[in-house]
Amino acid sequence: MGRTNLETLEIIPDPVSLIESMRSVGYTAESAIADLIDNSISAEAQSVEIEYDATGDPYVAMLDDGRGMNPAELTQAMRHGSRNPADHRHANDLGRFGLGLKTASLSQCRVLTVVSKQAGVLAARCWDLDVVQDSGRWLVVVPSHEVIQKLPMSKRLDAMDSGTLVVWQDFDRLSAGSINLAREFTTKFSGLREHLALVFHRFTSKENGFAPVSIRLNGLALPVRDPFIHSNSYRQPMEGQTIRHERGLVRVTPHVLPPVSHLSPDDIETAGGLEGLRGTQGFYVYRNRRLVIWGTWFRLVPKQEFFKLTRVQVDIPNTFDELWSLDIKKSAAQPPEIIRNRLTELIPHFAEASKKTVTYPGRRTGSTAYIPVWARYEQSHGRFRYDVNKDHPAIIALTSDMDEGKRRQLDVILELISSAIPLDGIYADMCSDRRSGGDDQVFDSLARMASSLKEATGMALSVILDTDPFIRYPGLRDRIIQRDKI
Structure with a gap:
């Protein structure tokens, strides 16, 4: 049956209801800010500065030195669903649904202002949910020059050739039921530094010719995190695997960490952070070098003490988004059956090496038969x-x-x-x-x-x-x- 002669009605979503519903997608403060950094890296930024403060007028601001946007591009970027997730993307693009900037930001605040500079031209757009609610329309505010100049970090953007400033204000959900907003901010963002350090650890370090990206939080660089502890000489080298698929290549690189006796406290912190070694075993899935999900075996095997030294790096391109069921927040993914079956075959090989390392840390090559105590x-x-x-x-x-x-x-x-x-x-x-x-x-x-x-x-x-x-x-x-x- 053809669809050319069907009677149709255009039903435009109510902006107030839809935006309020999308605010509850499930972003945490950490995943929301990580989504903004994705945009900065996709814009080829080499420096990202994040600041937050609740001592006066509370705000969260993020400034990057990427290529920026002209007024038309910025208007499009502020549109909900600005990109079709099915469209072909640049190989290094970290975006997905065209929703991250808006949905991530408005999940945390009611006023989102974006100021961008390109070729010396400054443009600004603002989603103010009170304006949307009062008008009942998808209206974006165009801030005046005076309003822009009062935004945190705006003077730094003025001094840059190009870049983008994102500012969050009016934290209705954060302030609801809060007696001390400054203390609530401290609690809300207590895990932010560790989260960003792990998610973007391959960007903040040198890797295969990629220039490192500087990411600073309230003036301090993110701590070094490396779940595979490449700097430790006791690591066991293991052969990687490449899984071929019509959508592209999935590269699987196993790592078996040294026994705990050969790890310094700094090594343990670098590898596991706050969660420790046992809680962070399993697969580490990277989408274009950005860590999406980690510390899971996808229920292919249970977490065990004997496997706690096993980390399996899985690199997927952005052409696999649909197959891996990547969600809006880019914080959850599941491997498709063809990949899951191959990983299931590989797990015993990876895990056995970890088990041997836990139970028997090592022996001298060429020595006599091992006789345990x-x-x-x-x-x-x-x-x-x-x-x-x-x-x-x-x-x-x-x-x-x-x-x-x-x-x-x-x-x-x-x-x-x-x-x-x-x-x-x-x-x-x-x-x-x-x-x-x-x-x-x-x-x-x-x-x-x-x-x-x-x-x-x-x-x-x-x-x-x-x-x-x-x-x-x-x-x-x-x-x-x-x-x-x-």
Whole structure:
């Protein structure tokens, strides 16, 4: 049946009802500001300044040095649905629905003013929800020069060749029920710095020829965040995968972090921030280098302690937006079935490397067969226990000169130690990502232990260093040998 002869009626949405409904899409302050930064990066900005203050007239302002907009472009940018999400976009465009600037901003405030400068020409437009409500029409205010000059950071825009200033004012939802608005602002934006640092960490650092973008919040640069800790030399290199699709390429890059014993407190903060290592394991999906969703396995596997060192970087182009069900806020996505099936096949390979790193941090290449101090024994109904391994070379050397009575006494003591191992406490400490000590502290402890074992058992130092726990720290082997020679 054709549609050319259908009787039609044009039904224009009521602006007041629609805007008020869209204000409840679910933006947080963090995701709303991140959406604005997307626009700045798409406009090729190299510097983004964000300021907020509630001590006088409350405001949030963001200024970038991007290419700016002329008056016609700015008017179009203020239109709800200014771009069709199905339209082809530039490969580096971070936009999606043509709603972010308006929906993100008006979810937090009632007055949104945008001032943009291009080729020396200044233009300004303002969505004031009181004007929309009073008129019942989609009316955008054109602010006067005097109003523009009173906006925060406007003088900085005057001094720039090009750029865009976004200002939020009249925070009706934030002030509702608030006794102290300044304190409410502090609470509302308490997680903003960490959120932006993680979401844009690939933009604020040098990467593959891309110039870094400076993002500052109230005058301070964002902290360095890198969920893969590229600077740590103990990371395990793993082969990446490229999944081919008619919409483009999905690049999957697995990372297995070093064991916690090889991570400094700064490393742990850089990798996990406030959430810690266990809470941030899983996939990290980047759309044009911008982090969209992280710390999830998409229900393909459950989060586990053994997988806490696994991070899987997934890079998708903006041509995959529809397939990945990317939402307006760009804070949620789900892989399509063809990609999900491939990721499911790859997970065991990634996770197994992480499991080995958690349970056995490392050993010297080419060393003799690994003999652990603790032996794990499977029992019925999925239960297990850990016993001191009596086949460990140090214990064999100790008991070789003992008579039968002494051996029985030692067996009783070892059984006592095995039965009293505090598994619950050990598991709790592993989940907290606490380190047992710095490298110097670990080195001193191992060196003293090796020296004592050598004296007590007569074992050669080279043999001792090939046993557990010394074999777990291959980087300290040469230092222990040098100390023994002194």
